[in-house]
Amino acid sequence: xxxxxxxxxxxxxxxxxxxxxxxxxxxxxxxxxxxxxxxxxxxxxxxxxxxxxxxxxxxxxxxxxxxxxxxxxxxxxxxxxxxxxxxxxxxxxxxxxxxxxxxxxxxxxxxxxxxxxxxxxxxxxxxxxxxxxxxxxxxxxxxxxxxxxxxxxxxxxxxxxxxxxxxxxxxxxxxxxxxxxxxxxxxxxxxxxxxxxxxxxxxxxxxxxxxxxxxxxxxxxxxxxxxxxxxxxxxxxxxxxxxxxxxxxxxxxxxxxxxxxxxxxxxxxxxxxxxxxxxxxxxxxxxxxxxxxxxxxxxxxxxxxxxxxxxxxxxxxxxxxxxxxxxxxxxxxxxxxxxxxxxxxxxxxxxxxxxxxxxxxxxxxxxxxxx
Numbered sequence: 001x002x003x004x005x006x007x008x009x010x011x012x013x014x015x016x017x018x019x020x021x022x023x024x025x026x027x028x029x030x031x032x033x034x035x036x037x038x039x040x041x042x043x044x045x046x047x048x049x050x051x052x053x054x055x056x057x058x059x060x061x062x063x064x065x066x067x068x069x070x071x072x073x074x075x076x077x078x079x080x081x082x083x084x085x086x087x088x089x090x091x092x093x094x095x096x097x098x099x100x101x102x103x104x105x106x107x108x109x110x111x112x113x114x115x116x117x118x119x120x121x122x123x124x125x126x127x128x129x130x131x132x133x134x135x136x137x138x139x140x141x142x143x144x145x146x147x148x149x150x151x152x153x154x155x156x157x158x159x160x161x162x163x164x165x166x167x168x169x170x171x172x173x174x175x176x177x178x179x180x181x182x183x184x185x186x187x188x189x190x191x192x193x194x195x196x197x198x199x200x201x202x203x204x205x206x207x208x209x210x211x212x213x214x215x216x217x218x219x220x221x222x223x224x225x226x227x228x229x230x231x232x233x234x235x236x237x238x239x240x241x242x243x244x245x246x247x248x249x250x251x252x253x254x255x256x257x258x259x260x261x262x263x264x265x266x267x268x269x270x271x272x273x274x275x276x277x278x279x280x281x282x283x284x285x286x287x288x289x290x291x292x293x294x295x296x297x298x299x300x301x302x303x304x305x306x307x308x309x310x311x312x313x314x315x316x317x318x319x320x321x322x323x324x325x326x327x328x329x330x331x332x333x334x335x336x337x338x339x340x341x342x343x344x345x346x347x348x349x350x351x352x353x354x355x356x357x358x359x360x361x362x363x364x365x366x367x368x369x370x371x
Contacts, residue, residue: 002086002369003031005079007095009061011039011054015046017116017178017285018091024361026051033083035095037061057081059094061237064206069098076102080313085109087368091116093136100143106292112368113144114151116178117159117282117304123206140166149367153177153282173367176307177283179357185292187348188269190341195300196227198271200264200286201278208277208300209241213249214323215277219330220253226334231267233260268293272340273333281305281322292351296343300331308355314346 004025004347008014012021012082014034025032032052036057042310047054051220060068080088090099091114102112122133144150144167151173152158197216201207209230216228234243249255261267264286268274274290274297281304287297291308297315299305309315316332318325333340 001029001031002187003084004087004089005033005035005083006052007035007057007076007088007090007099008061009036009092009095011036011043011047011056013092014052014054015043015050018356019050020179020181021361021364022047022050022052024365028111028365035083036081041194055083055253056309059098061092061094064184069094072098073102076167077104080106080109084359085113089368090112093140094117097139097143100146101139103146106341110148110368111146112149112151112302114153114364115149115157115282115369116153118157118280122160123367137166144171147171149173151175151364151367154304154307155319157282175360175363175367176355177288177304177360179360180285180287180288180292180351181357182292182348182352185265185268185289185351187280187292187294187344189192189294190272190344191270194227195273195337196223196229196271197273197275197291197330197333198229198231199275199277200231201276202232202265203241203246204235205241206239206279207232207318208279211277211321211323211326215252215326215330216249216254217252218323218327220332220333223334226330228255229258229267229271230255231261231264233259252360264289265293268295272337273298273315273330275299275326275330277318277320277326278302278305283307288351288355291347291355294344294348296333296340297347298326298333308350310346310350314343314350 014036014266033055034047034052035055035057038056046052059072074151087110089112090096096113103109150167150171158172158174161167199212250257270288274295276284276287276299280302283304287308297309299318301317302320310316316329318329
């Protein structure tokens with residue numbers, strides 16, 4: 001039995017994105033402590049129901065304040081001394097960086113990093129982005145010196161880290177995302193009614209929300225009966241989209257914003273086509289969930305997203321940032337409704353064969369424990 005510390009930023013991500021992995025680790029007899037920012041009682045109870053213990057630590061998922069990051073570093077050092085873990089597995093940028101540095105000379109502890117996407121620091125070409133990318137590259141390089149393995153969710157992200165000499169290729173592995181529970185996300189038949197598109201995402205510009213709203217406006221000129229839904233929480237990061245802007249889209253009739261939810265299944269079941277016009281992803285969880293529920297996919301030809309679509313088989317890819325191309329393909333889906341069923345079946349097969357969470361977790365555990 002190993003003592004494992006799993007570190008993320010937000011407590012809800014521990015259950016939504018890592019819940020099945022926690023359950024698998026506990027089921028294999030390991031002692032798991034899950035760490036994130038302070039959680040509500042209901043969130044802690046959910047984590048404990050998976051068989052893990054919860055411990056909070058201070059971390060700001062976004063922001064560039066070195067003082068808060070120093071507090072994070074010292075809190076993690078204290079936690080590692082007290083917990084004395086055999087394995088630390090960290091995911092997302094700040095947990096990876098500060099965990100890797102905090103481990104320091106704890107020779108007993110084996111460190112693993114799960115890179116779930118490159119994030120804001122590696123996007124854009126402005127001077128600000130270049131400076132941010134340089135800082136992130138240096139910190140990643142420092143943190144990952146102690147890593148036994150760095151796990152990516154798509155080949156493009158792996159290639160970027162290798163080319164920037166953040167990590168050597170011999171340390172890297174690629175898995176097909178976080179996986180999806182194909183039993184919980186069962187296939188659901190299409191419902192009668194007007195053609196309905198759905199996007200589920202945090203309210204961030206980089207998720208392609210503005211392109212989605214603009215495409216919806218163009219689509220309704222040709223197909224006024226179409227419904228374009230949006231589900232997701234507000235996000236405080238610099239890339240966040242305000243509720244005022246979302247409300248403006250709704251007032252104009254472009255989209256229907258349905259708020260946030262803890263269970264996306266009813267929304268996916270109520271849509272015909274799932275849309276994610278993101279600028280970049282590790283491997284988009286909501287797309288995998290829509291695939292498992294038998295929905296055609298319309299997403300962008302970018303790392304992480306392109307791995308989920310076989311064009312013409314289970315959906316289509318469009319260029320990122322291109323609202324016109326997005327609107328044209330949405331219109332195509334309406335005009336070819338006879339193909340929804342076969343595309344949805346293909347999505348379901350792909351989810352079962354490539355992205356089932358049980359397969360992903362077996363691979364993750366093989367990487368960690370077969371070394």
